[in-house]
Amino acid sequence: MTLNAYLILSTLLFCIGLIGVLKRKNVLMLFFSTEIMLNAVNVGLAAISKFHGDLSGQMFAFFIIAVAASEVAIGLGLLILWYKRTGSINLDDIARMKG
Amino acid sequence: MFEIVAFCLFSVLTITMFSITVLTNNALYALSSLAAGMIFISAFFFLLNADFLGAVQIVVYTGAIMALYAFGMMFFDSLSEVKEKVKNPRLVFLLSGMVALIVVVIFISPILGENISANLPVNPSYGNTVDVGLVLFTKYLVPFELAAIMLLVAMIGGIVLAGKKMEVSYSDMTEEEIDAHIQAENEIENAKKDVK
Numbered sequence: 001m002t003l004n005a006y007l008i009l010s011t012l013l014f015c016i017g018l019i020g021v022l023k024r025k026n027v028l029m030l031f032f033s034t035e036i037m038l039n040a041v042n043v044g045l046a047a048i049s050k051f052h053g054d055l056s057g058q059m060f061a062f063f064i065i066a067v068a069a070s071e072v073a074i075g076l077g078l079l080i081l082w083y084k085r086t087g088s089i090n091l092d093d094i095a096r097m098k099g
Numbered sequence: 100m101f102e103i104v105a106f107c108l109f110s111v112l113t114i115t116m117f118s119i120t121v122l123t124n125n126a127l128y129a130l131s132s133l134a135a136g137m138i139f140i141s142a143f144f145f146l147l148n149a150d151f152l153g154a155v156q157i158v159v160y161t162g163a164i165m166a167l168y169a170f171g172m173m174f175f176d177s178l179s180e181v182k183e184k185v186k187n188p189r190l191v192f193l194l195s196g197m198v199a200l201i202v203v204v205i206f207i208s209p210i211l212g213e214n215i216s217a218n219l220p221v222n223p224s225y226g227n228t229v230d231v232g233l234v235l236f237t238k239y240l241v242p243f244e245l246a247a248i249m250l251l252v253a254m255i256g257g258i259v260l261a262g263k264k265m266e267v268s269y270s271d272m273t274e275e276e277i278d279a280h281i282q283a284e285n286e287i288e289n290a291k292k293d294v295k
Binding site: 001005006007008009011012013015016017018019020022023024026028029031032033035036039042043046047049050052053054055056058059061062063065066067068069070071072073074076077078079080081083084089 | 102103106110113114117118120121126129130133136137140143144146147148149151152155156159160163164167168171172174175191194195198202205206208217218219220221230231234235239242246249250252253254256257258259260261263
């Protein structure tokens with residue numbers, strides 16, 4: 001397979017994640033879409049790493065995975081706290097920022 | 100030949116799974132299809148000779164992150180409907196236009212970056228795992244340690260944020276005690292709301 005095939009796949013996956021971020025109002029779904037976008041970028045980085053014979057792409061993919069893991073831990077903690085306080089996981093309720 | 104068949108099969112599977120994740124209204128379906136999609140993504144890493152990255156993908160995403168989501172969803176009423184109505188369509192049009200622009204930039208970027216030489220070349224004699232370890236613990240040592248500290252901070256932050264009001268254990272109490280405790284808590288909540 002060519003580099004372009006992998007990059008087109010990466011773009012498609014990124015667009016799916018982006019559609020989720022733009023369309024969904026459920027904060028849990030927003031987190032899922034963010035994971036999809038991060039994974040799409042990882043595929044692109046691994047593909048470039050192979051076709052240029054350079055390991056930097058894989059290194060960055062590892063750090064992206066670490067960032068995704070910590071993002072989930074903090075995000076879910078905040079969301080659980082918000083849900084206990086208001087009983088809602090709708091994005092519009094959070095956008096109001098009323099304690 | 101094998102690579103083309105595997106690439107087509109796994110790209111169709113991944114795109115289907117992630118579309119289900121984004122489009123479904125049921126959070127449980129979204130969670131399981133996301134986990135499946137993550138495993139299919141690791142197939143691309145194996146195809147691209149990044150064996151260690153593929154293994155990490157399976158372990159971290161389907162082992163750690165999906166388990167975290169599954170535990171987190173026990174705190175929510177996850178099957179409740181959330182009103183999905185976009186109030187400001189003009190903003191969505193603007194953002195979609197910017198997305199189209201980014202897609203164009205992504206498609207032309209391989210043409211722009213043609214004469215790049217490898218900074219950290221791959222050594223085929225070592226194998227992927229040894230190669231990754233050598234680079235990670237020499238050139239990327241400081242970012243690696245920073246990532247470790249970041250994960251520690253995130254873990255403590257997650258425990259502190261999610262663990263509030265967990266000092267009483269319901270499994271050690273009798274049924275009457277639990278009822279009394281919940282009633283007392285509700286009264287405190289109501290009193291707080293009255294003050295506001």
